[in-house]
Amino acid sequence: MPSQPTLAFNRDHIHPGDRLCVAISGGADSVALLLAIHAANTAPRESLGVGLSAAHVHHGIRPDTESDADLAFVEDLCIQFDIPLHIHRADIPARASQARETLEEAARTVRYDFFRSLIASGHADTILTAHTLDDQAETVLLKLLRGAWTEGLAAIHPIIHINTPNQRPGKILRPLLQTRRTEIEAYLHALNQPWRDDSTNADTTYTRNRVRHELLPQLRTFNPSIDQTLANLAELAREEESRWQAELSRVLPQLLLPGKPVRGGGRSVSTAPGHSSLSIEIERLRPLDPALRRRILRAAARQLGSRLSFDETSRLLALCGFLTLPTVAARTGASLHLANGLRADRSPREIRLYREKQSANPE
The missing domain is CATH 3.30.465.60 (Uridine Diphospho-n-acetylenolpyruvylglucosamine Reductase; domain 3)
Structure with missing residues (x-):
């Protein structure tokens, strides 16, 4: 009998008894993360031993028919694998206009407010997001283009500790930061598992999409491993920043x-x-x-x-x-x-x- 396809993910900060909630859009990355966590949690040997749920945000950015189809897909997937699903509906364009934010900024704010609410209510203590090595490379480039310092070049952190308004501790994990999109799609193809493609991912009016579809392909002609190189830079910057913060904690009280x-x-x-x-x-x-x-x-x-x-x-x-x-x-x-x-x-x-x-x- 052929072995079941697997997808490696970072388990360093996942412990038995944790209440994990996977943020799922319906795209390949988040679908793969949810299925990989579910498979590891239901494995007959060395199960993760965690509680598992999923969370989906209906952003209201794209036409309702497309967003509704994404939600229906996620609902069906969670029913298929008997995974509880938390749904949040938001009007991101209205929020962006009111807060004078870009759509990307407003969407991120809504998502992370939702994550905090899930932790505050006790539905989860750990939120998992499906950021990949490709996302990390894109983020480092975006930070460079905007003139970031080393703390910015650290880009997407593998773990973020957060506190909710009621002071319930929680964390956000990115277990796929060392995983390429090509690996994720290969895993889903091996499972015969479809996913949803977000039409806005091809819209180059968004800066990230221009980096993804125009700048990175050009850079790969100079260095085929540029994605890994940029991800390595993020890790180095993160370590450097941690070292500097320790030094500043020591010297600032003596100087200010x-x-x-x-x-x-x-x-x-x-x-x-x-x-x-x-x-x-x-x-x-x-x-x-x-x-x-x-x-x-x-x-x-x-x-x-x-x-x-x-x-x-x-x-x-x-x-x-x-x-x-x-x-x-x-x-x-x-x-x-x-x-x-x-x-x-x-x-x-x-x-x-x-x-x-x-x-x-x-x-």
């Missing part, structure tokens, strides 16, 4: 000062709502290497709710006197206006970063 100094000693810290500031002594930054200086300034800005671009970080370094830029004066009294209302002032000894609550525009 609240408020600003006052005559006679001590520091003045505003208690007004919406007004907060941090300062760093320039001489304490001077002996540090350039990479750590950049990290410290960006971490300080992030504590005030702002993410600095490469250019803004360079301007801050120039304000401190560590870089020379024609547009920035490294002198006492100089200041910078940065993104998201963040400001930086130079005093004789310190750089002060602060954000002030902006007054509402009169009606």
Whole structure:
């Protein structure tokens, strides 16, 4: 009797007794993940020993007939394998318009809010998404095109720990991050298992689709293994970022000062709502290497709710006197206006970063 086709997936963070919920769209990747988990969970030997359900979001982006057909396909699949299914309906275009987000951003927000609700309600403690190595490569390229730092190049993380509003802990796992789409489709073909193709995946008005259908095929002519190379870069960036975060946790408490100094000693810290500031002594930054200086300034800005671009970080370094830029004066009294209302002032000894609550525009 021929052996049953199998699909390898990462089991490192799956344990007996876990309540797993597979996010399923009806596409090849998520169908394969659901069937692979189900097969491993019903194996006569070495069963996963987990509770298994599925979750589907009806996005309302494509024509109703197509979205309804996807939902019907997922429902039939879950009935066939006796897998409980959680369904969420949303109007993504309306949400995107209201929140001034792209359709991709709004859809992601809705999906992950749904995942959190499943964990908060106790239906699951772990959500599995079917991101593949191909998805990882595409995401790294998108991050590069947008000028990401190393934390961005880490791209899709294999595990994310989340807390729900009721503080019920949970996690999101990506067990197929080392699996290629070609392997997934071969697995489904071997099972004679159909899947649904999302018509929007061919629409090159979406940047990701342009990367998938135009940029990556070009890059493969230079390096046939570019997908694996980009996935490797994500893993390296993730490890580098973890190392840096540990270092920042150690040094930031020694460097960041609240408020600003006052005559006679001590520091003045505003208690007004919406007004907060941090300062760093320039001489304490001077002996540090350039990479750590950049990290410290960006971490300080992030504590005030702002993410600095490469250019803004360079301007801050120039304000401190560590870089020379024609547009920035490294002198006492100089200041910078940065993104998201963040400001930086130079005093004789310190750089002060602060954000002030902006007054509402009169009606």
